[in-house]
Amino acid sequence: MKIGIIREDKIPVDKRTPLTPKQCLHIKEKFSELIIYVQESRHRCFTDSEYLDLNIKVVKNLDHCDIIIGIKEIKINNIIHGMSYIFFSHTIKKQEYNKKLLKSLLSSNNTLYDYEVMKNNGKRLIGFGKYAGIVGAYNSFRAYGLKTKKFNIDKASTFNSKEEIFKILNNIQISNEKILITGVGNVSKGIVEVLQNMSIRKVDSNEIITQSYNEPVYSQIDCLDYYKRIDNSNKDIYDFYNNPSSYVSTMKKYLSFVDILITGHYHSELSPPIITKSDFNLKDLKLKVIGDISCDIATAIASTIRPSTIQNPIYGYNYKTHEEDDFLKENTIAVMAVDNLPCELPRDSSKDFGDQLIKHLIPFIADNNHFILKNSMICKNGVLTNNFSYLKDFVSTA
Numbered sequence: 001m002k003i004g005i006i007r008e009d010k011i012p013v014d015k016r017t018p019l020t021p022k023q024c025l026h027i028k029e030k031f032s033e034l035i036i037y038v039q040e041s042r043h044r045c046f047t048d049s050e051y052l053d054l055n056i057k058v059v060k061n062l063d064h065c066d067i068i069i070g071i072k073e074i075k076i077n078n079i080i081h082g083m084s085y086i087f088f089s090h091t092i093k094k095q096e097y098n099k100k101l102l103k104s105l106l107s108s109n110n111t112l113y114d115y116e117v118m119k120n121n122g123k124r125l126i127g128f129g130k131y132a133g134i135v136g137a138y139n140s141f142r143a144y145g146l147k148t149k150k151f152n153i154d155k156a157s158t159f160n161s162k163e164e165i166f167k168i169l170n171n172i173q174i175s176n177e178k179i180l181i182t183g184v185g186n187v188s189k190g191i192v193e194v195l196q197n198m199s200i201r202k203v204d205s206n207e208i209i210t211q212s213y214n215e216p217v218y219s220q221i222d223c224l225d226y227y228k229r230i231d232n233s234n235k236d237i238y239d240f241y242n243n244p245s246s247y248v249s250t251m252k253k254y255l256s257f258v259d260i261l262i263t264g265h266y267h268s269e270l271s272p273p274i275i276t277k278s279d280f281n282l283k284d285l286k287l288k289v290i291g292d293i294s295c296d297i298a299t300a301i302a303s304t305i306r307p308s309t310i311q312n313p314i315y316g317y318n319y320k321t322h323e324e325d326d327f328l329k330e331n332t333i334a335v336m337a338v339d340n341l342p343c344e345l346p347r348d349s350s351k352d353f354g355d356q357l358i359k360h361l362i363p364f365i366a367d368n369n370h371f372i373l374k375n376s377m378i379c380k381n382g383v384l385t386n387n388f389s390y391l392k393d394f395v396s397t398a
Contacts, residue, residue, distance in 0.1 A: 001034050001366045004062030006070040006087075007041040009078060012310070015045040015346040016353070018069050023354040025054045027362055034365070037065055045346035067365065071353075076104045082381075084111040086361075089378065092116060093269070094394045102378075103395050109382035117387075118360065118376045124186075125360040125372065128342040131162075131349035132293050133190020133264055135341040138165045140262050140291025143314045145172060147288050147327060147334040156344040157310050165345075166197045178208050178286075179218035180258040182274070187293055188220060188264030209257045223265070226251040226274060244271045252279040255287045262291040267300040277302045280319035280333075290317075291336045307339040 005024070008014040019027070024036045037057045040048050048058045062068050063080055070087040089112060091102045105112050115126045138156045145151035151172045159165055179200065181191050195202075200216045208219040223240055227247040240247055251274050254261075267274065279302070292304045303317035305324060316327030317335050327334040342349035364370035368377075378388045384395075 002065040003036050004065035004068040005038045006068050007039040009075050010072045013043050016350045019354045021050045021054050024056045079108050081108045086113040089114045106382045111380045112378045113376045126356045129186030130190040131342040133187040135344045136293035137191045137194035139336045143334040143336045144289045174216050176213050177216045178258040179260045181220040181262050183264030184222050249274050251275050256284045260289045263294045267296050274300045277322050289334045295337045295339045303335050304337045308337045313338045
């Protein structure tokens with residue numbers, strides 16, 4: 001089976017790759033039935049020569065491959081008729097901006113698998129969440145240093161590894177800051193890894209509101225810590241999943257006590273907002289920075305009015321006017337809402353991603369009936385599969 005590693009072609013440039021040179025060599029040695037071809041690239045974080053040095057084939061085109069693996073969506077004019085693809089398609093929620101892509105894949109008789117729905121027992125197997133958390137946490141501290149003028153550290157994109165980031169954070173000037181994290185998934189695991197490396201102590205979600213400290217502390221909260229049923233009855237997490245409209249956010253209670261909020265939650269389109277505009281109307285609002293790694297625009301967190309960029313990762317949200325403003329001004333919260341955070345550490349995040357592919361995907365990639373591939377197949381030979389037949393109406397409109 002011939003596997004092609006595509007050159008990422010989205011703008012702005014994405015330097016990541018699904019498999020590093022050493023990972024390609026490992027696959028070559030362990031799976032003799034698989035042959036890997038890497039498309040040549042001038043901007044990939046691993047150079048063509050790094051693959052060639054390990055005798056990995058680097059080619060101009062991937063037309064001869066059986067399946068092509070990438071990360072981001074491919075350009076429509078680069079679609080190869082009848083090819084099988086694996087990448088993050090960002091189509092399963094009927095994202096309007098990728099409607100043309102999905103329609104083109106269908107009309108070109110393509111087969112598409114999506115990492116986002118590669119799951120086992122409901123748990124996602126493959127993603128960049130951990131490194132989104134690591135870089136997002138670093139960027140949140142950087143925003144806090146600039147906002148408070150306590151310290152000034154370089155952008156995450158200037159470093160080559162998470163170890164360099166950890167070293168910088170271990171030397172910043174912090175005192176008794178309170179940090180709140182939302183979520184318990186892979187993103188939050190990356191955030192916690194940063195905080196633990198900084199030796200910041202974890203405290204209970206009630207203690208972070210009621211207690212004072214002479215050291216920085218953090219608390220990690222999940223859905224039922226910041227949502228309650230409207231009727232005030234006590235239910236479990238499954239009731240929230242099944243009846244999100246019966247809940248309302250209680251996040252406001254934290255905003256007078258924490259300095260930095262870093263989000264790692266998943267917010268469905270049916271879930272109520274976590275922070276509304278009116279929640280910021282507090283006389284004693286303490287919150288200075290929101291590192292919104294989840295980055296759901298104008299839905300979950302009212303201050304996330306747009307994504308920010310690697311080049312300009314911070315903007316201000318004026319909670320009096322509810323408009324964008326200079327984040328250094330009074331009455332503003334510094335918002336970090338970069339939506340492609342793992343790109344800032346492309347070599348590290350690529351290696352972590354490739355490790356997941358080798359564990360959860362590569363051993364089964366030739367078996368279309370394996371549940372991981374079967375359940376993540378959005379379309380086969382240009383026809384939507386049963387799992388994704390709900391997209392028919394979506395792709396039938398202009």
